[in-house]
Amino acid sequence: MVRWEPGTPERLQRAALELYAARGFEETTAAEIAQSVGLTERTFFRHFSDKREVLFHGQQLLVQAFLDGVAAAPPAASPIEVVAAALRSATAFFPDERRPHSRTRQSVINRNPALQERELHKLASLAAALADALRARGVSDSAATLAAELGVTVFGIAFTQWIREGEERSLADIATGVFGELLALTGGSS
Template sequence: MVRWEPGTQERLHRAALELFATRGYEETTAAEIAQSVGLTERTFFRHFADKREVLFHGQQLFVQAFVEGVDTAPPAAAPIEVVAAALRSAAAFFPDERRSRSRARQSVIDRNPALQERELHKLAILATALAEAFRARGVGEPAATLAADSGVTVFMIAFTQWIREGEERSLSDIAAGVLGELRALTGGSSAPAA
């Protein structure tokens, strides 16, 4: 067995995606993932807490990409412009060469209710972090939460479009279009409904 090679996490991630796609998530063990790249199960658990975390590794970087967009937006920017900055920053986390792997990952998640729940939890963590970042900018409530949740919703819609077969636009371009749709939707009367 190979003792150490650079890129162990990456190799385990690729192997896991391939096995999950061909054999199924539930039918694949951590030991099988490790063995498929010439490693031991013990090595797998040095890198990931469990096989589910192979799919969610890097969540902190994902959230950080959004928060950095909020933090670097111009100080006088309106909350919706800060959402746009967060989406642009996050889109850099998803270059076009990552699209096929993102499709494969989402396909595995879509077939497993427990993984769908974990994905929703990840997005809830993102919304909480974004709301905190908005509040740190001085945006009050409920605007901070509305902006954060809207940003997450725009991202989810854009990401779903980005991973569709045949889609060639960048995630940044798609997210800008979806945000434009949100702006158009909310551009009507600002008076609350009775």
């Protein structure tokens, strides 16, 4: 068995996604994922707490991308301008090369209610982290929560459009357009 090859979590993630897409999430075991890349089930559980987490590994990197955008926003920026900066930063996390992977991952999630719930939890955690970062900049509690929730909603809508078959625009371009629609609806500007 190949035990000490570098990139074990990434290899397990790729294998899991392929198996989930081909056979279904429920029908695939952690042991099968590990065996498909020449590892043991025990090795799988050294890297992931359960087979759901293979799909959500690296979530903190996305959160950090949003927070980096908050940190880069000018001190005098309004809450919505800070959210726009966070969105710009986060969309860089999804270059066009990731689109096929993201499409496959989302199709697996869409076919399983428990994974859909986990995805919603991920987005709620992202909104909470973004709201906390806004509060740390002195934004009031309700304004921080509202701005963060709006930002995550814009991200979610843009991401859904980005992974559609035939879509060729970058996530950044789509998010900019969706954010513009939000501003038009509210009569605001960034």
